[in-house]
Amino acid sequence: MIAIPYLTALTTYFSYGLLFVFGQVRDFFRKIIDWWSASNLQALFCCKNQGYAPICLGLEDFYIRRLYLRIQLYEMDAAGPAIKHEFHGDCFNRPIASAPDAWFDVVERYSNDYNKTLKLTKKTSRCLNLGSYNYLGFAASDEYCTPRAIETLKKYSPSTCSSRVDGGTTDLHNELEECVANFVGKPAAIVFGMGYVTNSAILPVLMGKGGLIVSDSLNHNSIVNGARGSGARVCVFQHNTPAHLEEVLREKIAEGQPRTRRPWKKIIVIVEGIYSMEGELCKLPEIIAICKKYKAYTYLDEAHSIGAVGKTGRGVCELLGVNTADVDIMMGTFTKSFGSCGGYISGSKELIQYLKYTCPAHLYATSISPPAAQQIICAIKVLLGEDGSNRGAQKLARIRENSNFFRSELQKMGFEVLGDNDSPVMPIMLYNPAKIPAFSRECLKQNVAVVTVAFPATPLLLARARICISASHTREDLIKALEVIGRVGDLVGIKYFPAEPKKAQAEEERLLKLD
Known part of the structure; x- marks a missing residue:
């Protein structure tokens, strides 16, 4: 649990309350104006033709207009004699014009x-990339992966233009599934063209009416939607709290299915x-x-951990010393x-064969692009040293050190940082909605691109900047990023803890140099 400072929580609630009140007041007067204007009557009902229900619900539209759009506003310039105001969008949905490497080009808008x-605009800014999931640096040009992906593109084209069960299975797809199964340590695997669909399409196949899904309270949206679409009973346990998981399992097993009280047909626990x-x-x-202990299946989502942690x-x-045979899916x-x-x-051969017969993402969706499949195969070979070098081991060591x-x-600088050691994901807590665009904007001014996340992706009080570190970052890149974030943190006021003494910091730097 995150211990939010009382003053921070109070000011955050006050800021959201102020935004809500002023937004509602403006909407009220806007409706009065529109009511008097017959030409704007259609806009009043949010539809092209009278008689239709609003296609966008009021609260959703309110959030977009009064918070999401306004949080992007940057500097305002006077352009021409008509004093035409221009706002520079800088906070969300930033387009880029290069590969998502350690540095990339951000397009100005x-x-x-x-x-x-x-x-x-036609202008771009060269920025240090602290937002992409390029954990091992394979997203940029690679001496081993890129030439082979290009050759595959020439041979197979960008797409198979077919599902796996029709004409969409190539020898690369079979090789990739075998390669993945061997890499993760399971008997078999099945691959899909989209990561989000992997969860949202698989869970409705595995679970159904009479089943029980026990999900971590902070699981990804793809898991949430997959669980909802399965028809199974869904309950959550407190984030990363095994003791509460046991309480939930014991209670639900004792109660049985709703109304009938029959035993559950199947129980599955989902974690990341x-x-x-x-x-x-x-x-x-x-x-x-x-x-x-309770005879429940374990479903492990390794979207952010596979390839990024563990010795190989x-x-x-691998990192926590768990036998993969103990993880069912x-x-x-x-x-x-x-x-x-x-x-x-990945899982047992029987499970994978069943999914190939029944999963709609396998039966109906276009198969993964052949060049993309070749890229994955080559990346795994680099990690295993099968490319004839030790670059894979170097990348893994670098991402851990970075x-x-x-x-x-x-x-040390006083930021409230979530997460554990070895994790390349490190959220910096912002809390207040006004600090979301301020932090993002000031970092961008100094050529550091960060991703900020707020409600509804996080709880209302827990807005944050999510830093993602890559093996492609040099120590000089990280030091520059720390200098910029440190200055911006002072300016915005998000250093919620006292910084450690400089003497201790200097001593640790000395020890790092000796290592």
Whole structure:
């Protein structure tokens, strides 16, 4: 649990309350004006033709207009004799014009209609990338992966233009599934063209009416939607709290199914290896022990952990010393550490064969792009040293060193940083809505691109900047980022803890140099 300072919580609530009140007042007067204007009557009912229900619900539209759009507003310039105001959108949905490497080109934008629409300029800014999931640096050009992906593009084209069961299975897809299964340590695997769909399409196939899904309270939206669509009973346990998981399992098993009180047909517990908004490692050994005790299946989502942690990049099981045979279903994506797209499910041969017969994402969706499949295969070979070099081991060592160095330095400066050591995801808590655009904007001014996250992706009080570290970052890159974030943190006022004494910091730097 995050201990929010009382003053910070109070000012955050006050800020959201102020935004809500003033927004409602403005909407009220806008409706009065529209009511008197017959030409604007259609706009009053939010539809093109009278008689239709609003296609956008009022509260959703209110959030977009009064908070989301306004939070992007940057500087305002006078242009021409008509004093035409231009607003520069800088906070969300920033387009880029290069590969998402350690440094990338951010395209500048502007708006002259209060951010209802954003227009691109021809200007770009070269920025240090602290937002992409390029954990191992494979998203940029690679000496081993890129030439082979290009050759595959020439041979197979960008798409198979077919589902796996029709004409969409190539020899690369079979090789990729075998490669993934061997890498994660399971008998078999199945791959999909989209990581999000891997969860949302698989869970309705595995679970149904009469089943019970027990999900971590902070699981990803793809898991939430997949669980809802399954028809199974869904309950949550407190984030990363094995003791509460056991309480929930004991209670639900004792109660049985609603109304009939019959035993559950199937129980599955779903957790993530690294939680993407918290940067925390799953307490996997304890959770597996509880699942075994109550005969529940374990479903592990390793979207952010596979390739990024563990001595050879095999994820949290390797990092925490868990036998993969104890995890019934292992899910992961290729969009982070492998610099590609798609996702996978690995498990027993019987499970994978069943999914190939029944999963709609396999039966009806276009198969993963052949060049993307080749990129994944090559990335795994680099990690295993099968490319004839030790670059994979170097990348894994660098991402671990970079992550732990950056996290410790942020904490020394007084930032409230979530997550565990070895995790490349490190959220910096912002809390107040006014500090979301301020932090993002000031970092961008100094050529550091960060991602800020707020409600509804996080709870109302827990807005944050999510830093993602890459093996492609040099120590000089990280030091520059720390200098910029340190200055911006002072300016915005988000250093919620006293900084450690400089003497201790200097001593640790000396020891790092000796190492």
